Amino acid sequence: MNESTLNASKLSNLWATGLDYRVIYPENIEELLAIKEPYIVIGNGTNSFYLNPQKEAFVSLKLLKKITILPDCQIEAEAGVLLPEIIAKAKKFSLSGLEFTYPVPASLGGAIVQNFGAYDEEISNLLKKITVLNPKTKIISEIKITSKQKIFSYRSSTLKKEGLVLLNATLQFHKDTLDNINKKLSEMTYKRKNLYPLNHTLGSVFLNTKEYSAGKLLDEAGLKGFQYKNTFVSKQHANVIITKNSSVQEVNELIQIMKKKVKEKFKIELKEEIVIR
Numbered sequence: 001m002n003e004s005t006l007n008a009s010k011l012s013n014l015w016a017t018g019l020d021y022r023v024i025y026p027e028n029i030e031e032l033l034a035i036k037e038p039y040i041v042i043g044n045g046t047n048s049f050y051l052n053p054q055k056e057a058f059v060s061l062k063l064l065k066k067i068t069i070l071p072d073c074q075i076e077a078e079a080g081v082l083l084p085e086i087i088a089k090a091k092k093f094s095l096s097g098l099e100f101t102y103p104v105p106a107s108l109g110g111a112i113v114q115n116f117g118a119y120d121e122e123i124s125n126l127l128k129k130i131t132v133l134n135p136k137t138k139i140i141s142e143i144k145i146t147s148k149q150k151i152f153s154y155r156s157s158t159l160k161k162e163g164l165v166l167l168n169a170t171l172q173f174h175k176d177t178l179d180n181i182n183k184k185l186s187e188m189t190y191k192r193k194n195l196y197p198l199n200h201t202l203g204s205v206f207l208n209t210k211e212y213s214a215g216k217l218l219d220e221a222g223l224k225g226f227q228y229k230n231t232f233v234s235k236q237h238a239n240v241i242i243t244k245n246s247s248v249q250e251v252n253e254l255i256q257i258m259k260k261k262v263k264e265k266f267k268i269e270l271k272e273e274i275v276i277r
Contacts, residue, residue: 021050023058029167033138035059040277041165043110044082047202049276051248061109064167069093074128076170079109083116086171087185096176097126099184103192104203109166113159115152119191124152129170132159140167155207155273197234197242204239205255206270214262214270215239221261228254252276 024039026032039057042048064078067089075095077086083101086108090098100121101111110116112130116123127145134141145151151158159166206214218224218238225235231246231254243251259270 021054021058023060025060025063027063029064029133029140032059032061032133032165032167035135039135041109043079043113044105044107046104046106046110047114047274049202049248049251049274051252051276061165061167062107066168070170073173073175074170075173076168077108078168079107079166081108082106083108083111090173091178091181094175094178094181095173096181096184097171097173098123099181099188102185102188108169112166112169113157113164115155115157117155122152123171124157126171126173127169128172130159131167131169133165133167135163135165154209194236196237197240200242200244201234201240202274204273205241205258206239207273212266212268217262217266217268217270218258221258221265223258223261226257228257233258 023042024035026035035057037057039059042058042060044060044062061078061080064080065085066078067081067086068076069089070076073095075086075090083098083106084103087098087102090096100119101116101123104116106114106116111123112127124145129142129144131140131142133139143151158164204214206218208214215238218233223233224238226233229246229250231241231243231250233254234240234242241251241254255272262268262270
């Protein structure tokens, strides 16, 4: 088992206090099952914000990287594979379907547990089968996904609520031309670069609902471009915080300011989409 003590600020895409966090990197399912202490799976950390000293071990599945092309335009991938890696593999076989996530560097496991979505699409719509681990009972279950099941909801899932660990998943793609696939990828890159900052950010801070867009509320509350110490709200998108030389305390304080201003103006309590530990 690969175990390492790292300063969390050195981990890709993590905001952290600078305290040392112990991270365990199992190289296979057997090593994951062998972990006896309580742990939290952190995925690739693309939407995680570490504010407090570590209480439980962090487990990263980034070494679980197997991708298998299956018949009928399906792809099976382990939890640690990044979404852009799956897209690149799919493109070699002219398979399309995951382009709406591009180029976000989320792990497949984290994306499924959070039910990653954008532009009216969600990753759960591609799922045919998932394999999950209950870390408390050590029981591994295979779940076939049907439209009748209510496993997934907006930016959430029963996996997240019940603390289940996604091990691998089978996704349904469809055939398309390379020209069309490349066009979709270019469009997604353009949209995200021009409408949504990709660097020094954890993505959307707050959840949208059917009733409102968090970004719109924040914008109308005058928060677009708002600066607090070394941290500021993006000028492109009011639901994104940009940080380069910020402390996590400053980031957390800005989050509270944003929530307060929206509540004062609209009587609405925003809920965080990022995971704060």
